[in-house]
Ligand code: PRP
């Protein structure tokens with residue numbers, strides 16, 4: 191039994207960079223030298239495995255890794271017995287059907303009797319069944335987007351993120367089958383030590399996420415407007431108010447949520463706030 195938490199992340203692909211970034215933002219030092227398949231953090235009890243994303247659900251189910259970061263798309267396709275711990279907010283994409291761009295398309299019925307290449311045969315066959323479409327699924331393990339141009343298939347079912355892969359291969363997206371993002375999954379029977387390390391990791395992830403959605407705001411306000419301005423700015427408890435050299439004015443510090451940000455700024459200006467500064471927050475512990 192090891193006293194570390196083993197995490198599996200994608201070796202190379204859409205999720206690799208952001209998965210590592212997330213761990214680094216949590217203050218975990220990882221030396222990810224080129225082509226390393228396994229590494230340990232120097233300042234947190236975690237071991238990182240760099241794997242093919244398609245293999246991650248199996249490894250986590252088997253307990254080779256305790257937790258993993260994968261796309262929901264892979265999770266659905268592999269259908270393993272795992273615990274979904276958290277959605278991570280990055281790696282957003284969709285699993286779509288695409289056909290050569292010069293071809294006409296009216297509805298899904300156009301795919302009746304056609305050949306569709308994909309690495310997502312389970313999700314695709316469920317979808318086609320639900321849509322009552324009879325098509326031939328060609329399961330291939332990669333480079334799906336070239337299948338139509340080499341005559342292997344009439345359509346493809348693959349992930350689309352920016353759309354540039356489809357574009358460079360002369361394809362157009364015709365149906366969205368599902369939307370996906372990166373998620374954190376865990377083995378259903380974690381050991382006590384592993385569970386407690388995971389709890390620490392989740393605590394840090396929450397602090398990072400909360401900080402990303404929140405800004406620190408500083409402004410100058412005339413003293414006779416302080417009440418009105420404090421009402422607009424709830425802060426974590428209440429705003430900090432500091433006197434300025436000019437005795438009629440104060441400096442007000444608070445935090446605001448990103449999604450209310452512009453609305454709040456407009457109200458503050460209307461109440462006479464000046465010199466408004468907005469700064470990012472790195473971590474936020476409530
Ligand atoms: C997916 C998909 C496409 C690409 C689409 O690959 O297979 O190649 O992303 O992205 P775009 O719309 O921004 O061009 P992924 O990184 O998931 O790797 P994998 O399919 O090899 O696992």
Ligand code: ZN
Nearest residue numbers: 203242243244
């Ligand atoms: Zn993959």
